[in-house]
Amino acid sequence: MKNYWLGLIFLVSCSALEGEQKTNVNEIIKTQEIRQLNEAEVIIAAEQFGVRLYGSLDSLLHIKSDCQSILAREELIVDSLSTVISGQIKLGFSEGDFVSRQEKDLYAAYQYNNENGVSSQPAIQRMDDKYALYTVPYDVADRFYADCVPDSAAVGMWSLVIPIKSVINSLD
Numbered sequence: 419m420k421n422y423w424l425g426l427i428f429l430v431s432c433s434a435l436e437g438e439q440k441t442n443v444n445e446i447i448k449t450q451e452i453r454q455l456n457e458a459e460v461i462i463a464a465e466q467f468g469v470r471l472y473g474s475l476d477s478l479l480h481i482k483s484d485c486q487s488i489l490a491r492e493e494l495i496v497d498s499l500s501t502v503i504s505g506q507i508k509l510g511f512s513e514g515d516f517v518s519r520q521e522k523d524l525y526a527a528y529q530y531n532n533e534n535g536v537s538s539q540p541a542i543q544r545m546d547d548k549y550a551l552y553t554v555p556y557d558v559a560d561r562f563y564a565d566c567v568p569d570s571a572a573v574g575m576w577s578l579v580i581p582i583k584s585v586i587n588s589l590d
Contacts, residue, residue: 455586461550464585465542468552468578472540475499475507475576505549506579509556511571518579520551525575528555532573550585552578 455463478495496507508515513522513529524541531538538555545551556574558567567574 457544460582460585461542461544463589464544464550464580464582465552467580467585467588468540468542468550471499471503471507471578471580472552472554472576503584504581505584506577508577509574510577511558511568511574516575516577518545518551520545521553521575521577524551524553524577525573528553528575529573531555538573545579548582550580550582552580554578 475495479492492509496509500507510516510521510525513525516522516525520543528538530536532555540552540554542550542552554576556576558571558574
């Protein structure tokens with residue numbers, strides 16, 4: 419009879435914990451709502467992420483004023499930001515500085531715009547299922563890099579290859 423009461427108490431206590439655990443799981447599910455994003459929402463979010471990332475990069479680089487300091491700082495900053503986002507960031511002044519066809523095409527477009535007096539704007543596009551490419555044209559006439567830019571360069575381009583996973587994780 420004693421075992422009967424112990425068994426009954428055990429079952430009651432287990433079922434009481436189960437109800438509490440179910441409540442906790444339901445609360446977690448509600449706060450961790452799964453969102454499905456369409457292609458346009460992903461691209462918009464990637465563009466916003468790219469704008470913030472480029473803004474941070476630009477602010478950090480403009481702290482120093484001489485070429486050697488800028489170049490040393492650029493490598494350190496670009497490497498650390500690339501690691502943080504698990505992506506790739508680079509500044510190039512020729513088509514050969516870029517690897518992907520999309521980067522090369524955008525650089526050529528920025529170069530064409532520069533040669534024809536057309537204003538260039540940042541661009542965003544999906545590279546594949548895992549990455550988005552955010553590019554920003556760099557005016558070599560900007561005095562900030564004046565001593566660092568190759569004489570043959572007419573235009574430069576910041577290329578930010580951003581993992582879609584980083585973009586989605588940055589959403590509220």
